[in-house]
Amino acid sequence: MPISLTPNAITAIKAGDVNLKPLLQVLDIKLIGKSQERSKDRYRLLISDGISAQYAMLAVQLNDRVKSAQVEKGSIVQLIDYICSDVKGRNLIVVLNMETIVPHSETIGNPTMSADSDTKAQNPLSDLGSISPTNRFVFNEPSIQHFVNKAPSGGVNIQNPVNNTPTFRPSVQPSYQPPPSYRNHGPIMKNEAPARIIPIAALNPYQGRWAIKARVTAKGDIRRYNNAKGDGKVFSFDLLDSDGGEIRITCFNVVVDRFYDVIDVGKVYLISKGSLKPAQKNFNHLKNEWEIFLESTSTVELCPDEDGSIPRQQFSFRPISDIENAENNTILDIIGVVTSVNPSVPILRKNGMETHRRILNLKDESGKAVEVTLWGEFCNRDGRQLEELVESAFFPVLAIKAGKVSDFSGKSVGTISSTQLFINPDFPEAHILRNWFDHGGKDTASSSISRDNMPGGGSRNEIRKTVSQIKEEGLGRSDKPDWVTVKATISFIKTDSFCYTACPLMIGDKQCNKKVTQTGTNMWLCDRCNQESEECDYRYLLQVQIQDHTGLAWVTAFQESGEEIMGCPAKQLYSLKYELQNDEEFAEIVRNRLFHQYMLKLKIKEESYADEQRVKMTVVKVDMVNYISESKYLLNSLVRSL
Structure with a gap:
């Protein structure tokens, strides 16, 4: 048919x-x-x-x-x-x-x-x-456009390009008649019917009136900022609907005053009349290409959670073994059993503000363990509870929503402003972990992907290479970077451009650190933040030549590893060379850092420069050689080779 x-x-x-x-x-x-x-x-x-x-x-x-x-x-x-x-x-x-x-x-x-x-x-x-x-x-x-013209009766005259004779094809008139025009017939009543509820996944910029019904899964604090337009404030919250769609909503200034106290984590809301803009993936980890900006005309209505069709949270758990190969700054969800909790310690940030840090260890069935760093309020609120549970010999299950991967000195996971912690949650994954740990997992050895050192020196996930092996084996040329440790001597340090002027402003819980330039008013302008500061920060960008018994190589050392190599902050060296112009003392500091042996952990990755592929080696960790541990390592290597 x-x-x-x-x-x-x-x-x-x-x-x-x-x-x-x-x-x-x-x-x-x-x-x-x-x-x-x-x-x-x-x-x-x-x-x-x-x-x-x-x-x-x-x-x-x-x-x-x-x-x-x-x-x-x-x-x-x-x-x-x-x-x-x-x-x-x-x-x-x-x-x-x-x-x-x-x-x-x-x-x-x-x-x-x-x-x-x-x-x-x-x-x-x-x-x-x-x-x-x-x-x-x-x-x-x-070129066929000039053959087309409208016929008087509403059809289309098409001039045949073969013999230039006109052919008339009438337009088919539909039987459906559109509503009549009301021009000059007085005012038209505005359509005030409620917008139709659609899934979050269906949101797009082409829509006019829409509404979404979703649960708040996370809510950020109010953050203050200052730019060329003046002072301001902003906060965001994340939504989850019954179809599993997620999206972030952001409010600025007067909209913050209107909605901040209205929004509660865990409750369901009907939201409409916002504008969609591309998600800023540097700060938004949700799997959605859009985020919503609420405006003065937006509406947020609390809804009764009648049928419970909208889940309270959505996780995409990754085993700890996956973190070992995850890119730096990746945002992910993990779950594991807490095996140890360190005391909370005060930390002074570079902006002069004090915060707290607490480190704990997490293990799971993958046979791996990882360090988790709690920052700020997480140290007190959740960290204290975890510490008390571990001290009482009860090792809790901890689920981490939106943890951030760090590759400094091994892989670890840290909390950020949008992170959520769930202690002994009622999840199927938590019950499986609890059963595994209580029935043998507690006594199962797990290798750490963080800074857990072996008795013979070196970390458990350390790969030792010589300078010549890095080149001969083509390290860094695959899709993912290679991480190796080299025992080498620093033979030369470039001093013409050893640091750069960096933006000191905070973006969320991170310092901007982008390069700033000095303006005619002696202020420092950041193109990323689009605002000026009275002072700037000085951060290392060292070009260092290293050598061992097999050859020479150039490596780059940024802030933390730069300080470990030079033994002093970048601002101190900058002041000696450019402000005090004490070249003698500056040269003495540099000379004292040469011709010492170091254990250098390197990140090796091929990158593109001006359409040319080059292998870049970056120093991520610097240690003086511990000759007792190194002797044990060499002895063990000799025994294994026999």
Whole structure:
């Protein structure tokens, strides 16, 4: 039986009918927004009801339908869920859900483009010249434009490019009549009907009125900032809906005053009238390409949690063994058993503010253990409870939501402002860990991926190499960096540019550290923060030559490793050379750091410089050689080789 498309469906959808569930044909599919992450590609469809054709955007959650060829040119589909938005005076259909009825079919009818489609589509030949089975010519070249003109009766005169004779093709007039124009007929009542609730995954910038119903899973503190526009404040909170979609909402200034006390973690809200902007992935770890900015007209309504369909939290747990190969600054979820907790110690930040740090150890069934660093309030609130449990010989299960990976001196995980800790949670993963630990896991040896040292010297995950082996084995040329330890002597330090002027401002819980330049008013301008500071910070950027018995190599040492090599802060050296101009003392400090043996932990990775690939070696840890431990290491190596 031939398939019949829903007549006049395009006109009805554009008039506001979102309950039609029409049968339509896909005439064309085009990738218009290609992203590095294929899951974020944007597809535009040309859909037809047999009479009219209209462009439509495909929601990203349906991309797999195109990539798996479930939907292709000629497919007959049924629109299940969709919206129609006005974008710059043109109607745009956004398809949120659909089903494929017939995988492929010949073109049905003789559709023409809707009048308010985009500029290219206003010429039916530019995209639809070949869709009619009666067409003999496929008009794809831009030069064909001069052959097209409007007929007086509403059809289209097409001048045949073969013999220059005009051919008249009448336009099919749909039976559906749009609502009459009310111009000059008095005021029109504004549509105040509530916006339709849609899934978070379906949000996109092409929508006009929308609403989402979701649970607050995390709420940040109010942060103050200062830029060229003056002082301000901001806070954010994260949402999770019943379909598993997550998104971050951010509020600024007066909107902070309006909503900060309204938002409670764990409660469900109905939120509408915000603006979507691309997510700032440097500060937003959620798997969503958008985030919402609330405005003065936005609404946030508390909803009763009647059916409990929205989960309280969503985790993507990774085993501790995965952290060993994770990139620095990766945000992830982990769960493990706490085996030890260190006391909380005060730490003075570089901005002069004091905070607290507490280190604990976590192990799981992967056979690995990792250090977890708690910062600030986490040390007191959760850290004290964990310490008391471990001291009472009860080793608790700890789930960490949004922990940050650090690769300084081995791999570890630290808390950030959006981190959440769950002690002995009622999760299936927690029950499995508890059972494993109580039935033998407690006595199972786990190798640490952090700074757990072996008795014979060196860390458990240490790989020793010579300078020549780094080059001969082609280290650093794979997708992931190589981490090795080299015993070498520092033979030369470049002193013409050993440090740079850095931004001292805080972004969240991190210092900016981007390079700043001095302005004519003796202020320091940061392009990243877009604001000026009276002072700047000085951070090491050392170029150091190292050598061992096999060869020479150049390495780069940044702030922490630079201080370990030079034995003093970068500001002190800068002051000696450029402010006090005491070249003799400056040269003496540099000479005293040469020709000593160090254990250098290196990160080796191939990077691109001016379209040229170079292997860069960065010093991440510096230690003086402990000759007792080194003798044991060499003896063990000799025994293993016999």
